[in-house]
Amino acid sequence: MHLSLRGLKDQPDLHIHHAIAQKEWRRALQLIEKREKRVKKGQTNDWLMACKASVLLMLPEPPKQRQGRTLLDSLHVKSPPMVDFDAVETIQSFAELRHEIDPRINTLWMQAANAQPSDEQLHQHWFLSRFRMRDWQGARKAAMTYTKHFPNRRDPFFWTIFANFMASKSLPDRDNEKELCGTMAYRMCAKAAEAVTLDRDQKGLKNGRVIRTLDDIAFLLDVYESQGKYEEALAVLESDRTGINSRIGKRSWKLVTWKIRLLGSAQRWLDQFKFCFELLEDASPVNDKPQVHGFGKLGNDGYVWTALVNAALSRKLPSWMADKGAINAETLETAVTKAMEENFYKNTRLAVASLLDGFNTDRNAMCAGMLWVIRLDMDVRGVHLATKAFEYFETYGHKSFCFNDLQPYVSAMQPPVMRCFLSKVRAWLVERGYGSNRLGQDKPFDLDMLMAKTNALKLEYCLIHSRDKKSDEVTKDTNTEVFIVECIKHYDIGLQNSGKNAEKPKEFADRFPGDDAGLLAAAALLKSPHESQNKTMLQAMVLLDELSTRSPANYEALGTLILLYVRIGAGSLAARTYHQLSIKNIQLPTLSWLLWTRLSTVHPHKLNPKEAMPSNDSKVSEADADPVHLLTQALDYHMHLEEIDQQEILEFLGAKQYASLHRVIGNSLHNQNGFVKYLLLTEWARTERLLGPQQRRDYRILFGGSSD
Numbered sequence: 001m002h003l004s005l006r007g008l009k010d011q012p013d014l015h016i017h018h019a020i021a022q023k024e025w026r027r028a029l030q031l032i033e034k035r036e037k038r039v040k041k042g043q044t045n046d047w048l049m050a051c052k053a054s055v056l057l058m059l060p061e062p063p064k065q066r067q068g069r070t071l072l073d074s075l076h077v078k079s080p081p082m083v084d085f086d087a088v089e090t091i092q093s094f095a096e097l098r099h100e101i102d103p104r105i106n107t108l109w110m111q112a113a114n115a116q117p118s119d120e121q122l123h124q125h126w127f128l129s130r131f132r133m134r135d136w137q138g139a140r141k142a143a144m145t146y147t148k149h150f151p152n153r154r155d156p157f158f159w160t161i162f163a164n165f166m167a168s169k170s171l172p173d174r175d176n177e178k179e180l181c182g183t184m185a186y187r188m189c190a191k192a193a194e195a196v197t198l199d200r201d202q203k204g205l206k207n208g209r210v211i212r213t214l215d216d217i218a219f220l221l222d223v224y225e226s227q228g229k230y231e232e233a234l235a236v237l238e239s240d241r242t243g244i245n246s247r248i249g250k251r252s253w254k255l256v257t258w259k260i261r262l263l264g265s266a267q268r269w270l271d272q273f274k275f276c277f278e279l280l281e282d283a284s285p286v287n288d289k290p291q292v293h294g295f296g297k298l299g300n301d302g303y304v305w306t307a308l309v310n311a312a313l314s315r316k317l318p319s320w321m322a323d324k325g326a327i328n329a330e331t332l333e334t335a336v337t338k339a340m341e342e343n344f345y346k347n348t349r350l351a352v353a354s355l356l357d358g359f360n361t362d363r364n365a366m367c368a369g370m371l372w373v374i375r376l377d378m379d380v381r382g383v384h385l386a387t388k389a390f391e392y393f394e395t396y397g398h399k400s401f402c403f404n405d406l407q408p409y410v411s412a413m414q415p416p417v418m419r420c421f422l423s424k425v426r427a428w429l430v431e432r433g434y435g436s437n438r439l440g441q442d443k444p445f446d447l448d449m450l451m452a453k454t455n456a457l458k459l460e461y462c463l464i465h466s467r468d469k470k471s472d473e474v475t476k477d478t479n480t481e482v483f484i485v486e487c488i489k490h491y492d493i494g495l496q497n498s499g500k501n502a503e504k505p506k507e508f509a510d511r512f513p514g515d516d517a518g519l520l521a522a523a524a525l526l527k528s529p530h531e532s533q534n535k536t537m538l539q540a541m542v543l544l545d546e547l548s549t550r551s552p553a554n555y556e557a558l559g560t561l562i563l564l565y566v567r568i569g570a571g572s573l574a575a576r577t578y579h580q581l582s583i584k585n586i587q588l589p590t591l592s593w594l595l596w597t598r599l600s601t602v603h604p605h606k607l608n609p610k611e612a613m614p615s616n617d618s619k620v621s622e623a624d625a626d627p628v629h630l631l632t633q634a635l636d637y638h639m640h641l642e643e644i645d646q647q648e649i650l651e652f653l654g655a656k657q658y659a660s661l662h663r664v665i666g667n668s669l670h671n672q673n674g675f676v677k678y679l680l681l682t683e684w685a686r687t688e689r690l691l692g693p694q695q696r697r698d699y700r701i702l703f704g705g706s707s708d
Contacts, residue, residue, distance in 0.1 A: 276304050599627055
């Protein structure tokens with residue numbers, strides 16, 4: 001609770017304050033009633049009345065709550081109006097505690113602010129109270145009033161911008177206030193940008209309403225983008241005062257990527273292509289010309305390559321030609337398209353091809369080359385794309401990122417081309433003694449080739465064995481059993497060789513390079529069209545259990561195993577495997593669903609920690625063997641998450657980092673509305689019905705509900 005001690009001087013008042021802070025409501029009510037007897041006849045104590053009304057509302061008895069509501073309503077319509085700072089702060093704090101947004105509280109703050117316009121602390125508390133409640137309409141009123149009475153202060157000015165910006169994002173699209181708030185935020189940002197001077201010390205400025213930091217520029221760009229002011233945002237980035245090369249911009253790469261995105265949003269494809277081309281040309285290892293932008297190798301970025309390809313192939317008809325009306329739209333489109341095709345093949349294609357050649361076997365350039373082939377022509381992408389993909393595999397097949405880079409592109413191949421590509425990969429491995437029959441047994445152990453073989457198996461599973469065999473043309477005449485055997489053999493080779501130079505015994509390493517082959521074998525077993533699905537599922541679980549035993553840090557195997565155990569109803573085994581994940585803190589919202597989605601129907605009862613949990617884990621306690629306890633741990637984290645987010649948000653507000661503040665609030669909303677949280681609540685309610693009340697907290701309050 002956010003209670004102020006500003007106007008409290010008497011010892012009895014401090015006792016009341018401390019009782020409220022400790023949430024001892026009955027004791028607080030007794031102290032309030034005792035204090036009321038000391039108030040002189042004919043006098044009123046607004047703070048005391050506010051405390052009494054709020055405390056009565058916190059008591060469980062309905063008559064007391066009705067009495068408190070009546071008293072609170074009388075304070076709102078009191079004449080003369082209540083303008084006491086501590087009284088308004090008390091009503092606000094209790095409203096936050098009850099998770100209520102009462103629009104009448106804004107009126108109380110307004111009355112207090114008008115009665116004491118020079119009280120800066122009052123204005124700050126008004127804004128912060130609305131800010132904590134995410135009441136953006138109330139926050140913008142508070143910030144605008146603060147700015148009105150303190151026009152030269154920096155904080156109220158930027159608070160007004162931020163509150164208007166957030167209000168424009170939270171209001172419905174058809175609300176008239178939405179456009180008004182967005183426009184006001186944009187205009188105030190424009191004034192802050194115009195106030196920047198080239199003077200390094202900002203001498204001569206009479207107020208703090210000016211862009212000063214890189215975060216301020218990022219926040220300004222957020223506001224401009226939300227209003228569709230792309231050209232104006234680009235003007236800011238190209239300005240000598242606030243641009244990329246300015247003393248504020250500090251040649252930030254973040255602003256460079258922002259400019260690329262804005263050029264695309266403004267559909268300035270030629271400018272986007274030119275800018276990206278110059279950045280990549282500066283980064284090219286064969287470039288001997290003076291650098292245009294001076295970012296050097298930093299320009300060789302995957303985002304820049306993607307934007308270059310998209311800009312080169314964005315064939316948009318100029319709007320001014322359509323307005324001529326000289327020829328009909330169909331003829332115009334045909335003529336312009338033909339001209340653009342000729343220009344494209346003669347100039348753009350040659351320029352991009354020359355640029356790609358300059359980077360030779362660079363990873364980003366090779367990925368851009370595959371994207372270029374896909375976007376260039378959908379009809380001829382097959383053979384050319386297979387060639388490009390195979391060249392990439394030859395260069396980076398021994399790297400762990402190889403499959404993730406290739407997967408989006410090889411999936412676009414036509415079925416015959418997929419088979420051709422996989423045949424080339426297999427032939428390349430056979431030449432090096434790592435074919436499906438030999439698997440490198442007669443070769444010295446080579447970790448790079450082990451990884452290359454693993455990536456090849458991943459590609460084969462992705463393109464062939466992961467598909468529906470009944471309807472897919474690619475999967476004709478494929479033998480999944482052969483693939484499974486090949487994966488298991490490859491996994492065994494990894495176990496035999498990868499522990500030779502390790503300090504730990506090879507039987508129990510954290511993770512082996514060939515583990516992914518074991519995961520592929522399990523996945524293929526689950527996808528195989530076997531008559532007995534239970535048999536293949538059991539085989540997959542045995543394989544995954546062996547894999548997770550030898551590699552306890554292989555979380556993909558553990559997560560898959562938990563899902564399979566839950567599916568067959570093996571709750572004890574699922575709970576044991578879940579414990580091996582050592583889930584804590586932020587992992588709870590992302591991984592707890594693995595076990596808790598069906599806990600009530602699988603195994604809500606306590607386990608025997610000595611039998612069910614791993615014997616080699618000395619940290620296991622009886623609480624860890626209680627699924628309901630673990631479930632409430634996950635829910636408790638969600639209970640505290642809002643408080644943690646609130647602290648972080650207030651820290652960013654205090655640091656005046658408004659762009660970061662905007663992103664943190666977005667993440668907080670995502671956490672509050674997370675689907676996993678609702679799954680946990682459902683399982684908690686089901687478990688309560690099965691086992692009876694567990695004497696734990698009522699988590700319905702967490703989800704905006706009531707405990708009634």
